Amino acid sequence: MKIINLPQPFKDALPILEKLRDAGFEAYFVGGSVRDTLLNLPIHDVDIATSAYPEEIKNLFSKTVDTGIEHGTVMVLDHGTGYEITTFRTESTYQDYRRPDKVQFVRSLDEDLKRRDLTINALALKTNGEIIDLFGGLKDLDKHLLRAVGVANERFHEDALRMMRTVRFASQLDFKIDNETLTAISQNAALLSKISVERIRVEWIKLLIGKNPRAGLEDFLKTKLYMYCPLFELKEAGLEKIKTIPNLKLDNEEQCWTLIATCFELTAEEAGQLVHAWKCSKELKMNVTKAKKAVEAMLANELTPYIQYLTGRDMLEVACRVVQLINITDYTSMSVMLAYEGLPIKSRKDLVVDGNVLRQFLNIEPGPQLGKMLIQLELAVVNRKVRNEKLALLEYAQKLIVK
Numbered sequence: 001m002k003i004i005n006l007p008q009p010f011k012d013a014l015p016i017l018e019k020l021r022d023a024g025f026e027a028y029f030v031g032g033s034v035r036d037t038l039l040n041l042p043i044h045d046v047d048i049a050t051s052a053y054p055e056e057i058k059n060l061f062s063k064t065v066d067t068g069i070e071h072g073t074v075m076v077l078d079h080g081t082g083y084e085i086t087t088f089r090t091e092s093t094y095q096d097y098r099r100p101d102k103v104q105f106v107r108s109l110d111e112d113l114k115r116r117d118l119t120i121n122a123l124a125l126k127t128n129g130e131i132i133d134l135f136g137g138l139k140d141l142d143k144h145l146l147r148a149v150g151v152a153n154e155r156f157h158e159d160a161l162r163m164m165r166t167v168r169f170a171s172q173l174d175f176k177i178d179n180e181t182l183t184a185i186s187q188n189a190a191l192l193s194k195i196s197v198e199r200i201r202v203e204w205i206k207l208l209i210g211k212n213p214r215a216g217l218e219d220f221l222k223t224k225l226y227m228y229c230p231l232f233e234l235k236e237a238g239l240e241k242i243k244t245i246p247n248l249k250l251d252n253e254e255q256c257w258t259l260i261a262t263c264f265e266l267t268a269e270e271a272g273q274l275v276h277a278w279k280c281s282k283e284l285k286m287n288v289t290k291a292k293k294a295v296e297a298m299l300a301n302e303l304t305p306y307i308q309y310l311t312g313r314d315m316l317e318v319a320c321r322v323v324q325l326i327n328i329t330d331y332t333s334m335s336v337m338l339a340y341e342g343l344p345i346k347s348r349k350d351l352v353v354d355g356n357v358l359r360q361f362l363n364i365e366p367g368p369q370l371g372k373m374l375i376q377l378e379l380a381v382v383n384r385k386v387r388n389e390k391l392a393l394l395e396y397a398q399k400l401i402v403k
């Protein structure tokens, strides 16, 4: 029997579990936070599973929110923290491979754990620190193995997103996928087309920014899951290319998509279409398009467009990182990046004058004129036409007005 010391977030939630227990119900910590604790990883949300039905939970606690009551989840607010409490449930009646179409509440923990995706996610933690492990999850954690609970085929038929979750965990935790589970993913990959793009995207980005994206990508390609992702069908070579990048360490979604677009050899416009197809926000689409243009400019060693994009500077940083990632050895492109590194300022925020100072000194109203002037000052400093010193900048700005 394994007993662990409860980390603070669990200790904070103990009164909630105790209240449920005092009322005659069972209550356990479950899900990702239990897994991550055993892996010594930081934990985010503490999930609680209980034998109490949603109405019973609501009757016990004074502050609750129905976050997903149809699936048995009620949020209990306690000292400013929200805890998701979910009634034990089975979902044997999935029909659309997406979401349980008829959740059945049950009173048994075993039934609840049985319907979870992977053995490492099917552990429960008691208030005394004891781990309940019905499917060999602890052994799999030790072996760094991702294995479906019970019959893999059934787990993926219940919810096809679980296949993406599995390849995501392969990267995020740097774990191997068990052979039978991997075969089941290959056999059922087409079911992914039933899943909403938004949900797939969350897993895809977590895969790319994970600990071992190459391993995740390898499984994503091998199982052919990529064929059921928007606009990826004919891009096996581009995805393979990402796999070959040394020191692939991505840290945000903009970098991910800019790199993907570069490896897919897309134009900036096509990059925009790609992220649109993946249902990214308008802002993300705009940023990726900009960053992709900046990558092109850098690869073509055209300093002028590069400077033009200074106003979207964050995107330039993304672009620089992407160019680094694709390992540009071409001297001229490197020199463009170095030029960027050596710029007198790296952002408009680095200017020693801001809009307020300009307004007071030049006696102009806030509005587009002021914004334009700041851009002009930024470009003048970057192009070394004027030094980033207060007096010099104000004089330069004065001349801009006279012009």
Ligand SMILES: Nc1ccn([C@@H]2O[C@H](COP(=O)(O)OP(=O)(O)OP(=O)(O)O)[C@@H](O)[C@H]2O)c(=O)n1
Pocket: 030, 031, 032, 033, 047, 115, 116, 117, 118, 121, 122, 159, 161, 162, 165
């Ligand atoms: N498609 C899914 C999603 C979730 N779960 C179960 O619900 C738990 C909580 O799910 P979620 O919070 O989405 O994911 P985590 O496993 O906690 O991982 P992360 O927080 O890293 O996404 C999982 O551990 C797993 O037991 C599942 O069986 N099938």
